[in-house]
Amino acid sequence: MTQTVEPLVETLKLLADNTRLTILALLKEKEMCVCDIVDILQTTQPNISQHLRKLKKGGLVIETRKSQWIYYSLYLEDKPYLEGILEELPSMKDDIRKLNPDCCK
Amino acid sequence: MTQTVEPLVETLKLLADNTRLTILALLKEKEMCVCDIVDILQTTQPNISQHLRKLKKGGLVIETRKSQWIYYSLYLEDKPYLEGILEELPSMKDDIRKLNPDCCK
DNA sequence: CTTTTATATAAGTAAATAATTATATAATTG
DNA sequence: CAATTATATAATTATTTACTTATATAAAAG
Numbered sequence: 001m002t003q004t005v006e007p008l009v010e011t012l013k014l015l016a017d018n019t020r021l022t023i024l025a026l027l028k029e030k031e032m033c034v035c036d037i038v039d040i041l042q043t044t045q046p047n048i049s050q051h052l053r054k055l056k057k058g059g060l061v062i063e064t065r066k067s068q069w070i071y072y073s074l075y076l077e078d079k080p081y082l083e084g085i086l087e088e089l090p091s092m093k094d095d096i097r098k099l100n101p102d103c104c105k
Numbered sequence: 106m107t108q109t110v111e112p113l114v115e116t117l118k119l120l121a122d123n124t125r126l127t128i129l130a131l132l133k134e135k136e137m138c139v140c141d142i143v144d145i146l147q148t149t150q151p152n153i154s155q156h157l158r159k160l161k162k163g164g165l166v167i168e169t170r171k172s173q174w175i176y177y178s179l180y181l182e183d184k185p186y187l188e189g190i191l192e193e194l195p196s197m198k199d200d201i202r203k204l205n206p207d208c209c210k
Numbered sequence: 211c212t213t214t215t216a217t218a219t220a221a222g223t224a225a226a227t228a229a230t231t232a233t234a235t236a237a238t239t240g
Numbered sequence: 241c242a243a244t245t246a247t248a249t250a251a252t253t254a255t256t257t258a259c260t261t262a263t264a265t266a267a268a269a270g
Contacts, residue, residue: 016117081189
């Protein structure tokens, strides 16, 4: 084949997973630290860390350290073709409201 | 979690594969029969048939039989959020031009 | 400076998915 | 209707990917 869809497929693979797409839906609401995400998704910390690493490597999120916490936020400026999907994500406001208030403190 | 991204993930999984996304890129140009797709993607007929079955089950393509050939075409009317990705797909015109002219005859 | 807390990484296991090989069905043609 | 062509399905194998468990690092607090 002359043209290839491969780079696009790599990005879509990052979205095509329940855990990662939920993380993106969460980060769409606001930036979050790892412990917040672990608290909401009810899985292990290494599992979330590994998904975040993939999202970071794929250029979908960026991280900023604030003392001991590392905050992740969406970075989709260079991928406007994902806008439709971003809008299709369900609201995570209810889950964020129920966050353990002792997390990140 | 209250809300879930699951149905969206199922659709994204269909896109997040080289073979399937290339099929979609081809069908974006025009409807095609299975032998055309096999010819271009250089893989086996059962492999293509099984990918087409998934795409059909996921509601991304529809089929219409024309005597012994079964033509597949895109069906994305009900998924406007995929428009951005559709536009991001590379052109497959070159590959279609090189199609074996004895195919589907 | 030792302990705790937050996060990352590595190694191994389990599960999901794609590709292959073999066979079946359905329409077409001689 | 037997042979051919187009496509589908089933079973198996191979590959990829997510998850788990164990361990490492880095900052903060006592």
